Amino acid sequence: MKYGNIMPMKWSREQTDLLIKLFNEEKSMDEIADHLNALIDGTPGFRNKVTRSPKAIAMKLFRLGLISEERVEEWANETEELTKTQRKDKLRDEKNKVLKREEEKCAVCGKRGKLEFAHIVPFRRTKINYAKEAVALCHEDHLLFDEKNAFEVKKVYDHMCKKYSDYWKEYKLCEEYNQMTNKDKMWIGKK
Numbered sequence: 001m002k003y004g005n006i007m008p009m010k011w012s013r014e015q016t017d018l019l020i021k022l023f024n025e026e027k028s029m030d031e032i033a034d035h036l037n038a039l040i041d042g043t044p045g046f047r048n049k050v051t052r053s054p055k056a057i058a059m060k061l062f063r064l065g066l067i068s069e070e071r072v073e074e075w076a077n078e079t080e081e082l083t084k085t086q087r088k089d090k091l092r093d094e095k096n097k098v099l100k101r102e103e104e105k106c107a108v109c110g111k112r113g114k115l116e117f118a119h120i121v122p123f124r125r126t127k128i129n130y131a132k133e134a135v136a137l138c139h140e141d142h143l144l145f146d147e148k149n150a151f152e153v154k155k156v157y158d159h160m161c162k163k164y165s166d167y168w169k170e171y172k173l174c175e176e177y178n179q180m181t182n183k184d185k186m187w188i189g190k191k
């Protein structure tokens, strides 16, 4: 069994049911991925926000006995080119959204000019709600943020909380923030 040893990401009952339903409705891989990821994106709690790739979906269909092992690759690759282009377009749109939200200013120091996109959470989790998980920063602040400099991290976190009223709830578990020690948090709390 070629895929037998790969540890799958946990599928919730709801996700599995939706997958089976869409498969039975003969939806395309793109449609299935879109629907599933929309469901996952709407699930509260940061840790649930892991998107499903075509490959992961195909493997799940195989484990459910709905497609043969031979079909896994085919299914996963069927729309790969298309999704790559779509992904690119989507990313460009999302980056424009971030710039517009930030009024083309660095989120930490407010400087205008050449801005860079910083991922607040690891890139693998930013495939859907990019705008909410990315911030525009000047080069200097980007470097400090990536080094998890406590001041920068807190600034960005607070900035996002101001932009999105539900941010603190959803992104309470923001990894960068949680990697800070309590001492760090207290220190920046006083600043």
Ligand SMILES: [Zn+2]
Pocket: 106, 107, 108, 109, 110, 111, 137, 138, 139, 140, 141
């Ligand atoms: Zn800056």
